[in-house]
Amino acid sequence: MLESKDIVKNREEQHEINNTERTITPLANIYETEDNYVLTAELPGVNKDNLSVSLDNQILVIEGRIESHVMDTNPTYSEYEPANYYRSFKVGNSIDREKIHATMKNGVLTLTLHKAAEAKPRKIEVKGE
Amino acid sequence: MLLYKNDLFGELNRFREEMNRWFNNRSSQYNTGYGYPLTNIYTVEDGYRLVALLPGVDSAKLDIHFDKGHLTISGEKPSDEVKDENYIRMEREYGKFSRTFYLGDDINPDSIKASYKDGVLTVELQKVEQAKPRKIEVK
Numbered sequence: 001m002l003e004s005k006d007i008v009k010n011r012e013e014q015h016e017i018n019n020t021e022r023t024i025t026p027l028a029n030i031y032e033t034e035d036n037y038v039l040t041a042e043l044p045g046v047n048k049d050n051l052s053v054s055l056d057n058q059i060l061v062i063e064g065r066i067e068s069h070v071m072d073t074n075p076t077y078s079e080y081e082p083a084n085y086y087r088s089f090k091v092g093n094s095i096d097r098e099k100i101h102a103t104m105k106n107g108v109l110t111l112t113l114h115k116a117a118e119a120k121p122r123k124i125e126v127k128g129e
Numbered sequence: 130m131l132l133y134k135n136d137l138f139g140e141l142n143r144f145r146e147e148m149n150r151w152f153n154n155r156s157s158q159y160n161t162g163y164g165y166p167l168t169n170i171y172t173v174e175d176g177y178r179l180v181a182l183l184p185g186v187d188s189a190k191l192d193i194h195f196d197k198g199h200l201t202i203s204g205e206k207p208s209d210e211v212k213d214e215n216y217i218r219m220e221r222e223y224g225k226f227s228r229t230f231y232l233g234d235d236i237n238p239d240s241i242k243a244s245y246k247d248g249v250l251t252v253e254l255q256k257v258e259q260a261k262p263r264k265i266e267v268k
Contacts, residue, residue, distance in 0.1 A: 027222075029221050045182070106187075108184050
């Protein structure tokens with residue numbers, strides 16, 4: 001049973017993730033198929049247990065926590081600074097909220113967002129006389 | 130001594146990266162001017178650990194080669210196989226890559242171990258026995 005103060009605490013943590021922590025914006029591709037929008041995003045160092053995808057009020061949020069072995073400090077030579085991932089996308093009403101499918105493989109997230117019926121291309125039949 | 134090969138513009142890139150960090154707190158990991166994949170090197174007790182960000186690569190198609198102190202990572206990152214006109218957004222990069230790092234002549238080639246997990250390649254390299262730091266006892 002969650003008490004109200006826990007909920008407040010969770011909100012604060014959420015706030016911290018979104019606003020103060022340095023995060024990395026994962027690179028993403030989005031492409032369209034007949035029935036779906038497919039989003040692929042690169043989150044190296046994140047496994048599926050440390051990944052969260054949510055859709056709230058037309059905002060799709062992707063958050064990933066990297067594993068500790070990637071979080072090593074004091075590199076002798078450095079080209080990147082390990083950090084957690086955060087990115088949000090605004091999605092319109094053309095997504096069927098109940099049909100979102102997510103898979104994670106080799107640090108790449110694939111999100112399949114099913115198009116709502118009204119967003120799908122329709123073939124309009126032309127009737128003859 | 131640890132040297133990075135082809136680091137002609139390294140200082141400039143580091144400066145640029147630092148500026149990017151100033152201007153954009155949520156900076157991307159990429160487009161920093163370095164080669165692909167982005168790599169950090171850590172000094173560990175017996176040698177070095179090299180950690181490279183390589184999301185979306187089939188580990189069977191990763192080629193790791195060591196010769197005369199030079200470690201080369203090469204492979205190919207496959208594309209989504211989607212027609213260009215179907216893309217709404219395209220930020221990820223694809224194609225062949227290769228990078229070489231010079232890690233010194235004192236690495237034991239037989240000690241090198243590589244693993245690939247969650248899009249991260251880790252290569253562990255140990256120094257040869259005589260190159261390791263030793264404690265000398267005073268009698």
